Amino acid sequence: MTCHMSVPGQPCFLASPKGIPSQRRWGRNSAESWDGNDESTSHSRRTSSTASLQPRLGPGLLLFPGNAQKQSPGLDAAGTKTIPNANDNHVPVNQQRSIRCIRRPPLWQPPPPSKGGPEEQELVPDQIPDAKRGATKLGAKVHAFIIEFLQGSSIHGFIYLAKLGLNFVERMLWFAFICVALFSIISLSKRTWHRFQTSPMVISMDRNKLVWNTSFPSLTVCPHKRIDELKVEEYILAHEEDFETEEDQEDFRDFIVKLASLTYDNLESLPLNKSFGISGEKYLDLLYELKWAFEPEISSGAAVKMFIYETQTEFGICHAVNSLVARYNSFDYWRSNDWSILDHGDRVTVHPLDGEIYAQIINLSTAYDVYFHGAGDVPSISKQRYTFPESDYTTVELIALEIYTNEEARAFTTKQRSCRFNYEAEDMQSVPIYSFGLCLSECRMFFALRACGCIPHFYRNRLRNGRRLPVCGLEGIGCLVRIKREIISLKSDKYKINCNCLANCDDSNFFVQSHLRRDVLFSFADVLVYIGGLVGFFLGCSALSFTEIIYYFTARFVRRMFFN
Structure with missing residues (x-):
């Protein structure tokens, strides 16, 4: 049983069939046989050549046992014993079986260089500029911060924009509902403010x-x-x-x-x-x-x-x-x-x-x-x-x-x-x-x-x-x-x-x-109550919700963006 190295200087482990003691050898550039015969060496080299045709894809080691065959008392012209086979009735086989050694394919390989020149080649991660890498990291932080705000906000409807398990159509429907609510609040609030600025007074009958x-x-x-x-x-x-x-x-x-x-x-x-x-x-x-x-x-x-x-x-x-x-x-x-x-x-x-x-x-x-x-x-x-x-x-x-x-x-x-x-x-x-x-x-x-x-x-x-x-x-x-x-x-x-x-x-x-x-008739307190009622009716939020928005986009935003 022999082992040939596809890469010089790498170890190879040998395995022998039952009853034959196994030995471990370190191979370099040539193969060795158990008995030192030239025929065995030649056959071993052919086996190594066959193994060397396998692609060298990276580090790793695989052991493939040979086919177990019965020994025949007959010898061929070269003195090699033969055994019958379903596909080949006269296949010479060494008395010692060989184990082929190939390497495991790598998990990742860099793509081959393009033909357009070095300037058109894609940058590997180590070659990405620091500014671009920082912008990408900041964008990821902003995205994570917005998702956190939407999922934790007490304003009704915001959670459905970031809730897991919803498809695109459902998110768009909730987004449309929120836009309609915001438009209604702004429109009615402008009318309320205009009324407060122009006609907050009323002439009433004093019956006393x-x-x-x-x-x-x-x-x-x-x-x-x-x-x-x-x-x-x-x-x-x-x-x-x-x-x-x-x-x-x-x-x-x-x-x-x-x-x-x-x-x-x-x-x-x-x-x-x-x-x-x-x-x-x-x-x-x-x-x-x-x-x-x-x-x-x-x-x-x-x-x-x-x-x-x-x-x-x-x-x-x-x-x-x-x-x-x-x-x-x-x-x-x-x-x-x-x-x-x-x-x-x-x-x-x-x-x-x-x-x-x-x-x-x-x-x-x-x-x-x-x-x-x-x-x-x-x-x-x-x-x-x-x-x-x-x-x-x-x-x-x-x-x-x-x-x-x-x-x-x-x-x-x-x-x-x-x-x-x-x-x-x-x-x-x-x-x-x-x-x-x-x-x-x-x-x-x-x-x-x-x-x-x-x-x-x-x-x-x-x-x-x-x-x-x-x-x-x-x-x-x-x-x-x-x-x-x-x-x-x-x-x-x-x-x-x-x-x-x-x-x-x-x-x-x-x-x-x-x-x-x-x-x-219409004081500033009435303006706050009226607009607050609109916001509570359309978005279900209160004064604490606005405090929450201020907190998220000031202290918490700075902490998430700059202090991890």
Whole structure:
């Protein structure tokens, strides 16, 4: 029995059949036989050659025993014994059987080099760059981290994105459900936030009459007679050079009377053929110089005393009763260039249990128009007015609609409240306080300035920033005549008008038999509750779920990515 080595220097183990002692030899480059015969050596070499045809695939050792055959007493011509065989009746066999030695195939072999050159060969693992290997490792960490978050999250539905045993279609269905839930949350939350920003207030009926305190109404009285004839004659005598003829003097008398009663409604009534040497900037000074002394008196049954203030309005020189803003439009206040906040005392209020409270105005020696409004506002040209004849005693009963805003609403913005308090006058440029009527008057003033390049004389022409606005003369008044309807309505097809005037937060209206109050309907807490309900309904998570997300993507993310 022989063993031939396919690789020099490697050990080979020999095995002998039963009854023949086995021996172990170390083979090098040639084979050896048991008896040293040449025939045996030749046969052994042939056997080794046959074994050497097997592929050398790597380290390892396999032992294949030879075929067990009966020895025959006959010998062939070479002296070798033969035995019969099914395939070959005369196969020479050595008396000693041989064991073939081959190597086990390796578990892995590198692929053969490509024909394109060394630069096209695939890199083996030891040749992968460190940057690429680090990116691959980081990507694996991120993937494992996301899987861990999805499987451990308390948000409903996330676990099914990483749950084992689900196919691709099932995962896509759960992903679609989660996307629909997220879209619904975002859409409804945006609508909720928009509602909180624009209309969180509601006007509700206050049925507790024991706490009602209704503001006493304010009224503005505008007399029909405003020019003193004696003062006009004195003015003509003092300026004879401007009135050469009697016709000029008569035209001036008519001009100054109509100028004193000039409003947007009767702009076309003013004669525009003669200016008498008077510029638009001097109109207001001339009217106060020639005005008639109208001095009404007032008495009331209220505990708080009420006053009458002279004020300049869009209807000319008038007198306001129980007003908190009339003094800011007085001629003396304008002429002194004053912008301070004035003290008007306490607001006059009436309780239903106090009975009827009255105010009586006497010494009205001329016909007059009356405008009823709240104490914190001014008369508007678009509101109804009441005309009373001279020496006529008239009684007017008023029922108030009171709207007041509670203290909680003061923390909201003006856009959320849709109203302004009188101290929120940062956008007002002609008065230091805010009211809805003053805002509309100022809007008309700037619209006239943009359309005609000047403003009517019954507005304050000096702004808070020190700018002086041009006052319309006869030519400017002619321009105002053409757009007076647009000025009154503040609507124009040619010009873009945006007054941005909000209602007074504390306001009084009359002739309405109700009592209203503005309360906070939708607070920030309501926003949190509403959005939290949406998130809980669609995703089944709570505030702790968001804490969990923050924890996973901060502390735990850093630990998993950088500290293993």
